[in-house]
Amino acid sequence: MYACSRTFAGMATTNRAALRVRAYTGVEGAFSLRTCLRCPEPDCAAACPSGALKKVEGGGVRLDKERCLSCGACVQACVIRALQWNADDRRPIPCVHCGTCARYCPNGVLALEEEA
Amino acid sequence: MQETILHIDLTTGTARRERRPELFDRFLGGTTLGTELLWQYAPPEVDPLGEQSALIFVTGPFSSVFPVATKTVALFKSPLNGELGETHAGGRLAMALRDAAIDALVITGKSPSPTFLSIENHEVTFSSARTVWGQSALASERILREYAAPDGRKGSVVRIGPAGERLAPLACATVDGGRHFGRLGLGAVMGSKNLKAFLVSGTGGPPIIHRGEHRQVYDAIYDRVVASNDMKKYHDLGTAGNILPLNAIGGLPTRNFSQGFFEGAQALSGEAFAEHYLVQHMACAHCPCGCIHMAALREPFAPFHYRTTKIPYDYELIYALGTLLSLSSPPEVLSLVDVVEKEGWDAMGMGTALAWASEAFVSGVVGLRETEGLPLRFGDGGGYLQAMHRIRKGEGEFFRDLERGVAFCAAKYGGEAFAIHFGGVGAPGYLTGENALLTYLMGVRHSHLDDPGYGTDQKLLGKSLSLEEQVGAAVKDAQWRMVTNSLVTCLFARGIYDEEMVLAGLGALGLSWDGEKLKRMGEEALRRKYAYKIACGADPRRGKIPEKIFSGTTATGPVDRGRMELRRELYARMVGLPEEV
Numbered sequence: 001m002y003a004c005s006r007t008f009a010g011m012a013t014t015n016r017a018a019l020r021v022r023a024y025t026g027v028e029g030a031f032s033l034r035t036c037l038r039c040p041e042p043d044c045a046a047a048c049p050s051g052a053l054k055k056v057e058g059g060g061v062r063l064d065k066e067r068c069l070s071c072g073a074c075v076q077a078c079v080i081r082a083l084q085w086n087a088d089d090r091r092p093i094p095c096v097h098c099g100t101c102a103r104y105c106p107n108g109v110l111a112l113e114e115e116a
Numbered sequence: 117m118q119e120t121i122l123h124i125d126l127t128t129g130t131a132r133r134e135r136r137p138e139l140f141d142r143f144l145g146g147t148t149l150g151t152e153l154l155w156q157y158a159p160p161e162v163d164p165l166g167e168q169s170a171l172i173f174v175t176g177p178f179s180s181v182f183p184v185a186t187k188t189v190a191l192f193k194s195p196l197n198g199e200l201g202e203t204h205a206g207g208r209l210a211m212a213l214r215d216a217a218i219d220a221l222v223i224t225g226k227s228p229s230p231t232f233l234s235i236e237n238h239e240v241t242f243s244s245a246r247t248v249w250g251q252s253a254l255a256s257e258r259i260l261r262e263y264a265a266p267d268g269r270k271g272s273v274v275r276i277g278p279a280g281e282r283l284a285p286l287a288c289a290t291v292d293g294g295r296h297f298g299r300l301g302l303g304a305v306m307g308s309k310n311l312k313a314f315l316v317s318g319t320g321g322p323p324i325i326h327r328g329e330h331r332q333v334y335d336a337i338y339d340r341v342v343a344s345n346d347m348k349k350y351h352d353l354g355t356a357g358n359i360l361p362l363n364a365i366g367g368l369p370t371r372n373f374s375q376g377f378f379e380g381a382q383a384l385s386g387e388a389f390a391e392h393y394l395v396q397h398m399a400c401a402h403c404p405c406g407c408i409h410m411a412a413l414r415e416p417f418a419p420f421h422y423r424t425t426k427i428p429y430d431y432e433l434i435y436a437l438g439t440l441l442s443l444s445s446p447p448e449v450l451s452l453v454d455v456v457e458k459e460g461w462d463a464m465g466m467g468t469a470l471a472w473a474s475e476a477f478v479s480g481v482v483g484l485r486e487t488e489g490l491p492l493r494f495g496d497g498g499g500y501l502q503a504m505h506r507i508r509k510g511e512g513e514f515f516r517d518l519e520r521g522v523a524f525c526a527a528k529y530g531g532e533a534f535a536i537h538f539g540g541v542g543a544p545g546y547l548t549g550e551n552a553l554l555t556y557l558m559g560v561r562h563s564h565l566d567d568p569g570y571g572t573d574q575k576l577l578g579k580s581l582s583l584e585e586q587v588g589a590a591v592k593d594a595q596w597r598m599v600t601n602s603l604v605t606c607l608f609a610r611g612i613y614d615e616e617m618v619l620a621g622l623g624a625l626g627l628s629w630d631g632e633k634l635k636r637m638g639e640e641a642l643r644r645k646y647a648y649k650i651a652c653g654a655d656p657r658r659g660k661i662p663e664k665i666f667s668g669t670t671a672t673g674p675v676d677r678g679r680m681e682l683r684r685e686l687y688a689r690m691v692g693l694p695e696e697v
Contacts, residue, residue, distance in 0.1 A: 005321065006324060010323060010324050010327055011321040011322065011324065012181040012321050012322045012323075012324055013180060013211075013214070013215050013321020013322070014211070014215075014270065014401070015215055015319055015320065015321050023270070088319065104338065106341070106342045106404035107406075
């Protein structure tokens with residue numbers, strides 16, 4: 001998440017990442033990775049009322065910032081909560097599947113794979 | 117660029133933001149800046165548990181920005197030994213403070229009733245903590261995290277357990293999962309302010325201005341953390357991997373420092389824990405190493421019914437609640453750790469107090485009258501568990517006293533000769549030799565982390581160094597640690613953050629420092645801390661070494677009184693302590 005925020009937003013935080021590691025409370029907790037699954041029919045894009053969020057060739061979605069209404073319907077539509085929200089400019093942060101997060105995953109949990 | 121101090125006054129229930137860029141320019145952050153704030157907001161004359169005392173938390177310019185810069189430095193006046201209180205913790209606190217653009221947090225005053233704080237960016241909400249007062253340190257986190265962020269979103273939760281509420285000098289504050297402001301009684305200071313917890317979260321983060329330069333330095337550090345052997349041991353076995361090597365050289369404190377060899381070490385080794393109990397590694401936010409080791413303890417509570425608890429372990433816990441008490445069964449050690457975690461005690465403080473109590477009991481300094489019928493015996497895990505529950509419930513004066521620490525108990529009941537504390541702080545777990553003892557005696561925190569003493573002892577097994585070289589190495593490193601503890605990097609990465617790397621990092625952030633300037637800052641920071649200690653009446657030149665240490669031996673042989681004095685004089689001179697009056 002740090003790697004993603006650093007690379008795309010130029011900020012040393014996890015707040016601008018296009019993925020999320022959900023940690024459950026307490027030392028007894030577990031982790032759950034929420035990354036964009038490149039859905040063949042993305043629920044987030046379907047929920048976008050202005051056509052700002054669109055499926056792209058090769059998988060994933062792209063945002064046309066000019067058309068975004070900041071309604072948040074896309075984030076709500078992503079049931080696994082992979083699509084993240086930029087609280088400052090009030091827009092979603094779609095994953096571009098670049099693999100930067102995998103480069104900085106020390107244990108190889110994340111990997112960028114070509115789809116067969 | 118760091119500049120923001122958030123002041124929170126619990127008496128009035130108000131918060132204000134102050135910009136002090138000149139302080140960060142001069143002192144960087146972390147320990148050096150924190151010491152200046154300590155002088156200002158909790159000067160030596162304050163009562164550590166009085167309304168006038170302060171809690172100071174500081175990050176540094178590397179926090180969130182470079183890997184393994186995960187620590188937050190806390191400064192306060194210690195209710196345990198009445199002098200400089202300093203402790204560092206990881207978890208998510210440094211990340212959350214930086215996300216909230218808070219570079220230092222100063223908490224003063226006293227809330228009229230139990231309170232917790234929610235700090236989001238620069239907004240502070242004061243809420244009643246009446247319903248969580250009395251909850252364990254673990255339950256408090258679950259409750260408050262859910263209350264503050266139902267979606268489980270990140271942020272940091274710093275809280276005390278019941279020990280802090282009782283103002284126990286051995287109380288710690290727990291940070292997120294299994295990290296602690298452990299030593300010197302910060303938990304009691306929070307309790308004295310009626311502050312059960314504070315939560316920090318932010319929606320921003322520090323901008324990276326020189327992205328190309330930053331990435332170059334970042335990657336160099338990252339690759340060394342992940343791909344070299346510099347930090348591998350901390351991830352694989354963790355610090356518990358030290359049990360067998362220290363035992364092999366006779367440096368593993370056993371039965372209240374009676375000897376450095378524990379016959380049950382194999383069962384408590386990092387290897388044995390990994391094979392039979394390890395279930396998960398965890399990391400502080402922005403650490404690619406991940407040194408936190410979690411064990412699972414499966415215990416029956418009724419026929420065919422089991423409870424499984426995840427419990428963090430590391431070398432210090434195994435030493436303090438294992439070898440020091442002559443316990444060689446991991447489930448027994450983990451059971452004690454679990455109580456310590458829930459109650460919110462400093463594990464090393466509790467272990468050294470119980471070890472003193474055991475020796476006091478077997479030597480007749482205290483008896484069944486004081487312990488109200490409970491024998492305290494080395495090796496008796498069930499007995500120690502009962503003792504902890506008595507302390508927790510406040511059952512009996514002797515047990516209430518134990519959470520005031522080994523120094524207090526020995527002064528009251530006797531047995532000072534075998535009260536293994538330095539400057540009022542229960543000793544760390546290295547019986548390697550005179551260098552380690554000098555660290556405990558002279559170190560500003562009386563901690564094995566103050567300088568590389570225990571490492572120098574181990575080097576002596578292979579080569580010879582003059583006393584001046586040994587003490588010189590300690591002082592030089594203690595001064596350098598002032599620099600890295602100001603950035604604030606984790607000491608486990610001390611091999612990576614050498615002068616060259618630190619200067620490269622500062623340069624990439626556009627901060628103009630050179631080696632000489634850093635060195636001078638480190639030297640001066642250390643002197644400022646000693647000045648604070650001396651003003652509190654705690655001159656390290658007059659600290660005592662427990663008599664028992666002279667009658668036993670260490671990994672590098674018996675301890676010589678004359679040589680220890682010489683070491684102490686050298687240390688004081690090299691640090692530049694003012695002349696004694």
